[in-house]
Amino acid sequence: MKYRADIDGLRAIAVSLVLVYHAGFTFVSGGFIGVGVFFVISGYLITLVIYEEVLAGCFSFQTFYLRRMRRILPALFTVGFVTLIAGYFLLFPSDYTLLAKSFMATVFFVSNFFFWKNTGGYFDSSADELPLLHTWSLAVEEQFYLLWPIIFITLLRPFYRAWRISLTVVVISLSFILAEWALKEHAEAAYYFLPTRAGELLLGALIVFLPKSLDSKMGKGNTEFLSLIALVLILLPAFMLSRGSSFPGINAFWPCLGVALLIFIGRESTSLVHKLLSLKLLVKIGLISYSLYLWHWPIVAFVNYFEIEKIAIVSLLIIFCSVLLSVLSWKYVEMPFRRKQLSFKKALSLMFVFPVLISLAVGSHNINSLGYPGRMAVNGWKDRNGSVSRKECQELDASTYPESCLLGEKQGLPSFAIWGDSFADAFVPSLHVQAMKEKKTGYAFIKHSCPSIYGVLRHEPVRKGITFSVMCKAYTRQTYEFLLSTKQVDTIYLNSAYNWYASASNLQGEAIALATESGEGYERVIEQLVITANMLNETGKRVIILMPHFEPKSYKADVLAYNLLGNERALTYDLTRVLPPHKKLDDLLDLYGLNANVGRLYVHHYICPKPETCQMVNDENDLYLSDGHHISKVAAEKVVPKLFGF
Numbered sequence: 001m002k003y004r005a006d007i008d009g010l011r012a013i014a015v016s017l018v019l020v021y022h023a024g025f026t027f028v029s030g031g032f033i034g035v036g037v038f039f040v041i042s043g044y045l046i047t048l049v050i051y052e053e054v055l056a057g058c059f060s061f062q063t064f065y066l067r068r069m070r071r072i073l074p075a076l077f078t079v080g081f082v083t084l085i086a087g088y089f090l091l092f093p094s095d096y097t098l099l100a101k102s103f104m105a106t107v108f109f110v111s112n113f114f115f116w117k118n119t120g121g122y123f124d125s126s127a128d129e130l131p132l133l134h135t136w137s138l139a140v141e142e143q144f145y146l147l148w149p150i151i152f153i154t155l156l157r158p159f160y161r162a163w164r165i166s167l168t169v170v171v172i173s174l175s176f177i178l179a180e181w182a183l184k185e186h187a188e189a190a191y192y193f194l195p196t197r198a199g200e201l202l203l204g205a206l207i208v209f210l211p212k213s214l215d216s217k218m219g220k221g222n223t224e225f226l227s228l229i230a231l232v233l234i235l236l237p238a239f240m241l242s243r244g245s246s247f248p249g250i251n252a253f254w255p256c257l258g259v260a261l262l263i264f265i266g267r268e269s270t271s272l273v274h275k276l277l278s279l280k281l282l283v284k285i286g287l288i289s290y291s292l293y294l295w296h297w298p299i300v301a302f303v304n305y306f307e308i309e310k311i312a313i314v315s316l317l318i319i320f321c322s323v324l325l326s327v328l329s330w331k332y333v334e335m336p337f338r339r340k341q342l343s344f345k346k347a348l349s350l351m352f353v354f355p356v357l358i359s360l361a362v363g364s365h366n367i368n369s370l371g372y373p374g375r376m377a378v379n380g381w382k383d384r385n386g387s388v389s390r391k392e393c394q395e396l397d398a399s400t401y402p403e404s405c406l407l408g409e410k411q412g413l414p415s416f417a418i419w420g421d422s423f424a425d426a427f428v429p430s431l432h433v434q435a436m437k438e439k440k441t442g443y444a445f446i447k448h449s450c451p452s453i454y455g456v457l458r459h460e461p462v463r464k465g466i467t468f469s470v471m472c473k474a475y476t477r478q479t480y481e482f483l484l485s486t487k488q489v490d491t492i493y494l495n496s497a498y499n500w501y502a503s504a505s506n507l508q509g510e511a512i513a514l515a516t517e518s519g520e521g522y523e524r525v526i527e528q529l530v531i532t533a534n535m536l537n538e539t540g541k542r543v544i545i546l547m548p549h550f551e552p553k554s555y556k557a558d559v560l561a562y563n564l565l566g567n568e569r570a571l572t573y574d575l576t577r578v579l580p581p582h583k584k585l586d587d588l589l590d591l592y593g594l595n596a597n598v599g600r601l602y603v604h605h606y607i608c609p610k611p612e613t614c615q616m617v618n619d620e621n622d623l624y625l626s627d628g629h630h631i632s633k634v635a636a637e638k639v640v641p642k643l644f645g646f
Contacts, residue, residue: 001049006266007041008286009277010259014038015289017238022300023318024310030241032122033255035137036200036248037234038293040259042141043204050152051208062344064149069351071290072138074337075329077355079294080106083131084362090302092559093371095129100366102132107359109143112136112192120449121188123243128304134297136192143194144201152205165209168202175199180249185467196248203260212268220269226261227271233258291326291334299325307557377563380623380632393445402482405443408435416442416491416644419452419479423630424495424546430636431643438644443489445479447472451496454480454532456513456525458501480532484539492536493601493643494529495546497629498585501525523588530592537595544599544643545589547582549635550575550608552616555628562617571616571623573608580604603631606639 014037021031049067053059080103087099098118105114115136119127127133155164175198182190190196218226234255245251266274276282285292299321308314342350366372373379393405406414407428418424418431425446435442449458450472457473483492501513502525513525529545537543552558552573561570581604589600607624608614616624624635631639 001045001052004266005278005283006274007045007263007277008289009279009282010037010041010262010286011289012282012285013234013277014041015292016285019292019296019319019322021238022296023315023322025315028238029243030238030245032247033234033237033241033252036197036252036256037259038137038289039141039197039200040204040256040263043144043201044207044260044263045204046145046148047152047205047208050149051156054153054156059153061149066342066344066347068142068145069347070338070340070342072142073351073355074333075291075294076106076135076138077351077359078329078333079298080132080359083298084366086298086302087131088372088375090305090560091371092563093373093376095305096371097367099131100363100371102130102135103359104363106132106135106139107356109139112139112143112194116189116192119188122191124188129301131298131301133301134293140192140194140197141201144198148201148205165206168206168209172199172202172206175202176249176253179252180246183246183249187468190248197252200248200252200256203256204263207260207264207267210264214264218265218269223265223269224271224273227265227273230258230261230265231273233261288323288326288330291329292322295325295329296322305556306560307554378559378617378621378623380626380634401478402443402445405445406441407432407444408441409439410441412439412441413488414441414443414486415488416440416493417445417483417489418442418493418495419445419483420493420495420546421446421450421452421497422448423497424452424493426626426631427493427495427546427636427640430633430640434640434644440644445483447475450475451498451501451513451525452476452479452494452532453496453498453501453513453525453529454535455528456501458513480536483536483541489541491542491544493544493546494533497548498526498529499548499581526585526588527592530589530594533598534593534595537598542597542599543595544601546639547600547602547604548585549603549625549631550581550614550616551625551629555616555625558616559623573614573616574612575608575610575614576612601639601642603639606642607631607635 014034017028017031017034017037019031020028021034050059050064053063084099084103087096091099102111102114102118105111111132115122115127115130115133119130119133121127122133122136154160155167160167175195179190179196179199182193182196237251237255241247241251262273262277265271296318299318303310303314303318310318337351393401408431416435418427425444425448428444428446431442431444445452449460449468451458454476457469457476459469483489504513533543533545550573558570582600582602586600607616618624618634622634623632626632
């Protein structure tokens with residue numbers, strides 16, 4: 001295969017877009033399209049190699065996968081092991097265990113499935129702190145290359161010659177259409193899965209099928225014009241798209257088409273754009289692009305984890321460290337293994353089997369040890385495990401609802417209910433234990449990300465898909481109607497992230513919660529909360545709203561400072577400089593006429609009893625917030641006993 005410097009230039013553009021975007025330079029708001037550029041390049045080069053070797057009669061699957069191992073595995077395992085070592089010193093136990101699990105998924109090239117199951121989508125804020133998140137793209141590629149050589153060789157048979165281009169175009173079209181559909185129905189899955197990204201890889205493969213006679217018919221003027229258009233198709237989305245844009249789907253098609261056009265034109269012609277892509281600096285960046293892609297994200301993820309603001313100097317340091325590590329990795333890891341002449345069996349043992357066994361041993365020990373909590377000075381980070389809320393309850397399974405939502409004594413008649421999202425779920429395990437002690441039975445109507453306000457739904461079509469909004473609306477309606485109609489339930493606790501729902505924005509910059517009748521905005525959402533509480537109260541039930549608790553903005557960084565540096569003052573907060581977390585909500589509840597006998601339990605007062613300062617950790621080093629937002633188990637145990645006596 002003839003070397004093409006312009007393709008290394010395209011790699012440089014791809015990795016630069018991704019790097020600058022992740023480093024925090026907001027002017028490249030759509031830099032994530034760089035992965036699509038890589039997909040098209042990879043689809044073309046791999047398909048071309050197979051094609052030329054099949055024509056020469058020398059193709060073998062062993063040789064094909066040997067090249068893949070030498071190209072992919074050494075740098076991947078190096079980055080993975082170094083990240084695990086760094087994580088030991090920097091991550092909390094639960095996060096370190098998650099890293100170990102993601103590394104085990106990475107080495108088997110199924111990390112796209114792992115991150116689909118363990119994040120709210122690629123653009124979810126929680127995903128920003130996962131050091132191996134970027135390996136989803138390697139998983140997609142390797143899954144493609146397990147299937148594509150067999151399919152491609154089949155298409156090379158004379159029987160398929162007349163319509164192999166048409167078949168490939170149809171599959172490409174179906175992939176992009178599927179991605180568009182998935183964005184509406186399964187937004188979290190759309191970004192990560194091979195079927196929704198295969199079109200990008202196949203656009204590159206399609207070029208190999210196109211006859212070279214097409215190139216010569218274009219003419220110099222058309223070549224220059226189309227090359228310029230292709231470059232615009234790549235760069236324009238990088239500056240026009242953002243985290244709030246629908247992606248992949250049609251928005252991924254245009255930059256991928258631009259890449260495919262440049263690769264196609266460059267087979268036989270040279271335009272000004274191709275000369276620019278062949279500049280030495282771009283070619284050198286292209287040569288280290290794989291290592292640069294691998295190294296940059298763990299650095300970015302750790303910066304995100306420490307909640308370090310990406311001011312210009314921080315962003316530049318991210319880029320500098322990424323480039324430095326990638327140059328060293330390319331020189332001392334990538335190139336030596338690429339040059340090393342090994343048989344398939346030896347390469348398989350040295351580059352895959354042996355590192356995988358080490359990865360499994362290290363990862364399993366980490367998981368069994370629960371992330372080595374003994375290295376931490378604090379307890380309770382992300383300790384919200386053990387909720388008794390059930391999937392059947394969240395999904396309104398008609399065959400088991402509402403029995404699937406029970407907690408406390410199973411044989412008694414339910415006399416209370418807690419209704420809310422993950423904020424309420426943080427109370428449920430302790431509430432279950434307390435109900436057992438007091439021989440009471442109740443319901444836990446919990447649906448994460450869905451506010452306990454009738455007539456209000458979670459509005460995040462890009463991240464969660466339109467389907468989630470429909471499910472949230474159905475859940476709030478059914479729960480509300482059930483609580484209105486049931487006679488034995490005499491006490492209802494309402495708890496959700498009310499301040500957040502009323503003020504946060506989704507990825508598209510729109511209100512994250514919509515009051516379906518009265519519109520969006522803080523006031524409308526809280527007005528619906530008042531209506532919900534009053535209606536339930538007017539059926540003769542006691543209704544208690546669990547008011548917002550204190551959520552320090554720098555909580556995680558402060559916990560890390562407390563843990564790593566022994567700074568005892570890090571988790572002590574001056575409350576005289578901030579409004580009480582419940583103040584604005586209190587005012588609006590009064591404004592919209594909350595019934596006087598609807599109770600308000602101030603969770604904040606039990607965690608921070610002093611009016612001037614708040615110590616967010618107890619004398620046994622147990623944290624009061626599990627992640628900066630949700631109540632920890634220890635804090636819940638301080639609050640829950642007050643509920644039944646309130």
